[in-house]
Amino acid sequence: QKEVEQNSGPLSVPEGAIASLNCTYSDRGSQSFFWYRQYSGKSPELIMSIYSNGDKEDGRFTAQLNKASQYVSLLIRDSQPSDSATYLCAVNYLSGGGADGLTFGKGTHLIIQP
Amino acid sequence: SAVISQKPSRDICQRGTSLTIQCQVDSQVTMMFWYRQQPGQSLTLIATANQGSEATYESGFVIDKFPISRPNLTFSTLTVSNMSPEDSSIYLCSVVDTDTQYFGPGTRLTVL
Numbered sequence: 528q529k530e531v532e533q534n535s536g537p538l539s540v541p542e543g544a545i546a547s548l549n550c551t552y553s554d555r556g557s558q559s560f561f562w563y564r565q566y567s568g569k570s571p572e573l574i575m576s577i578y579s580n581g582d583k584e585d586g587r588f589t590a591q592l593n594k595a596s597q598y599v600s601l602l603i604r605d606s607q608p609s610d611s612a613t614y615l616c617a618v619n620y621l622s623g624g625g626a627d628g629l630t631f632g633k634g635t636h637l638i639i640q641p
Numbered sequence: 642s643a644v645i646s647q648k649p650s651r652d653i654c655q656r657g658t659s660l661t662i663q664c665q666v667d668s669q670v671t672m673m674f675w676y677r678q679q680p681g682q683s684l685t686l687i688a689t690a691n692q693g694s695e696a697t698y699e700s701g702f703v704i705d706k707f708p709i710s711r712p713n714l715t716f717s718t719l720t721v722s723n724m725s726p727e728d729s730s731i732y733l734c735s736v737v738d739t740d741t742q743y744f745g746p747g748t749r750l751t752v753l
Contacts, residue, residue, distance in 0.1 A: 570744040570746050573743070576741060617684075628686035632683060633683045
């Protein structure tokens with residue numbers, strides 16, 4: 528059974544601070560990891576993907592992967608009110624990114640306080 | 642990235658009826674997926690739809706309830722059959738483009 532666990536929050540962070548979102552997964556065979564952002568009433572949009580252990584940075588976003596601990600995280604630097612959304616962690620068992628359906632966590636509701 | 646559209650965007654249906662949701666992509670894609678997002682919940686994969694083969698369903702989802710068609714590389718349909726209020730959800734199609742999954746805007750279904 529493939530499971531993805533996230534703290535549902537809400538996680539409240541002051542504007543300008545770093546928001547840290549965490550995710551653990553159960554299947555050691557998982558190869559690809561994704562963070563999606565979902566605004567209320569909208570469909571998920573991809574923020575970051577990560578496939579190898581370590582950090583991957585893209586602008587204000589950094590994804591971190593530790594396969595030994597089965598842990599993936601997302602850091603958002605200089606948080607803005609527009610970052611307020613639900614962040615979904617998603618895991619794909621097969622390599623090659625989207626070659627298989629994704630297993631999603633329940634999402635963390637992030638609130639950036641002005 | 643691929644541009645995905647879905648029809649209808651929303652619908653209100655009576656229990657016992659069926660609704661067919663269409664998903665159109667602006668480019669040819671091999672992999673297409675259908676997900677469900679129940680109120681306040683995350684996304685759950687219903688099935689994988691590949692052109693030229695039967696859809697592959699996840700545990701808890703069956704073809705009689707959620708028949709899927711994939712007639713070509715740019716189009717798919719999902720039918721929600723014999724609906725009950727528990728089927729009230731957002732249904733999303735997604736496609737794989739350059740190893741990334743992108744989602745359509747979703748179809749918001751309410752069953753009375």
